[in-house]
Amino acid sequence: MLRENTNDLLAFMAVARERSFTRAAAKLGVSRSALSHTIRNLEERLGLRLLARTTRSVGLTEAGARLLDTIAPRFDEIEAELVAMSSLRTRPAGSIRITATEHPTYTILWPRVSELLRQYPDIKIEIVVDYGLRDIVAERFDAGVRVGESIARDMIVVPISPALRSAVVCSPAYVARHGVPATPQDLTTHACINMRLPTHDTIFEWEFEKQGRSLNMRVDGPAVVNTLALRLNAALDGVGLAYMPEDYAMPHIEAGRLVRVLEDWCDPYPGYHLFYPSRRQMTPAFALLVEALRYRA
Incomplete structure (x- = not known):
């Protein structure tokens, strides 16, 4: 596609996001008929219909x-x-609100955010630890953090961690008393520490995957916690x-304080991603945060 057709793609994006030729034309500062002509030409060049138009x-x-x-x-x-780039000319300032679950908050967000706050004293960052799938737009968050497979398609997504793995662990004393499970199904005969998700008030199911086979297990045991x-x-x-999470348990596994079981049932899954609305106009402060969090392999 020729370089001069970039404006046609921008026009298409405006209509697609606004779901209205009238609003998109006003946003672009062109007439509705001119915008309709632009989209029609783009569709003809591609040989594909991009928009389904009705009277409403x-x-x-x-x-x-x-x-x-x-x-x-x-x-x-x-x-x-x-x-x-404007951050080179202006002093980054302002407030940013982020929602994330507990693990990425402590292992990724806070280490990098604390450094950012030391460098830029005019930036304020609020982090809300939450296990719910919040609507960040409706609840006025600037961004959220989730694993990559659970983010809506209309969001800008920035990877902030490598792929992750889970771990099932217990103490050597527990192994001496009860042995270890050989399969996830064996967990039904073991004492398991459950987690109640604070937002949804539900017990978290343990998720396993091995060679493409997925399995969710409801377990039982003497303790239910929420952190x-x-x-x-x-x-x-x-x-x-x-x-x-594997990385949270690993120091204790390496030190012999914990024993890992069912490792072959804990395949990697997509890592954590920062996500935010595609129509968000990024401030210098937010741009700095995105770059501070961005994962680079």
């Missing part, structure tokens, strides 16, 4: 949705980098088996 609404065809998913992040990244630290302490104290 404008929607995306399958081809249109695929095109939007492909080009929108790239244009948004270019725009974000241009905005980030990662308590899960670890309960395992160290010999209360039972605990399910947790």
